[in-house]
Amino acid sequence: MEDHEIKPIMEALMFVSGDPISIDRLHDVLTEVEKPRLKALLEEVKTEYAQSNRGLQVVEVAGGYQITTRFEMAPWIKEMEKVKAAARLSKPGLETLAIIAYKQPATRAEIEQIRGVDAAGVLKTLMERKLIKIVGRKEVAGRPMMYGTTREFLQYFGLPDLTGLPTLKEFSEVVESEREGEVPAEMQETLSEPPVESSDEAAAAESEDRMAEAETEAPLEEETILSGSNPSPGGESA
Numbered sequence: 575m576e577d578h579e580i581k582p583i584m585e586a587l588m589f590v591s592g593d594p595i596s597i598d599r600l601h602d603v604l605t606e607v608e609k610p611r612l613k614a615l616l617e618e619v620k621t622e623y624a625q626s627n628r629g630l631q632v633v634e635v636a637g638g639y640q641i642t643t644r645f646e647m648a649p650w651i652k653e654m655e656k657v658k659a660a661a662r663l664s665k666p667g668l669e670t671l672a673i674i675a676y677k678q679p680a681t682r683a684e685i686e687q688i689r690g691v692d693a694a695g696v697l698k699t700l701m702e703r704k705l706i707k708i709v710g711r712k713e714v715a716g717r718p719m720m721y722g723t724t725r726e727f728l729q730y731f732g733l734p735d736l737t738g739l740p741t742l743k744e745f746s747e748v749v750e751s752e753r754e755g756e757v758p759a760e761m762q763e764t765l766s767e768p769p770v771e772s773s774d775e776a777a778a779a780e781s782e783d784r785m786a787e788a789e790t791e792a793p794l795e796e797e798t799i800l801s802g803s804n805p806s807p808g809g810e811s812a
Contacts, residue, residue: 580607581619594638636728670696671705675739679709679720
């Protein structure tokens with residue numbers, strides 16, 4: 575097959591796939607095309623999308639390739655769908671997720687030691703949203719469960735893999751900028767809100783946020799992630 579015949583097939587497969595499609599999965603369909611060639615053609619399609627000022631883009635995320643809307647199109651999509659706001663994680667959820675992302679695998683006790691509050695309710699919410707999963711049990715007394723991030727976590731934040739996480743220094747700069755009302759331009763795309771969800775998903779997320787507002791939480795300090803020190807004990811309702 576010629577390159578000009580393969581590219582539209584790959585576009586169609588990315589379009590109909592609900593999840594990022596890997597090189598291996600493409601090769602299962604396009605069996606006569608070698609994987610290095612598929613990879614090179616995908617990069618060409620990605621560049622063509624970027625240079626043609628389209629509303630869509632090809633991104634490498636969660637171990638595969640996916641066609642998504644460009645970040646700049648979000649306001650127009652929200653207007654069309656009449657969605658009030660994209661679903662966001664609560665502050666407790668983001669803090670807990672940050673600890674797991676940077677220290678994984680992490681047990682509930684380790685998370686609670688850093689945050690100083692009970693984490694059961696937040697962990698349950700993150701599990702339900704499939705952003706974290708149980709990755710095993712720690713070989714200590716009681717064999718507590720250990721948590722790690724999922725493929726959905728990478729998709730949610732638009733990361734190709736965990737090496738794409740911002741450094742703690744960058745993360746602290748973003749937090750400080752958000753307090754001042756301005757996020758650095760170079761970090762906006764990495765830490766932008768996820769794509770607009772369906773009305774059912776948005777309603778469920780709004781319900782989650784209302785429940786999260788009832789939680790009383792201690793703030794997460796950057797030093798605690800780095801050192802794992804134990805803040806003053808606090809309380810948190812599930």
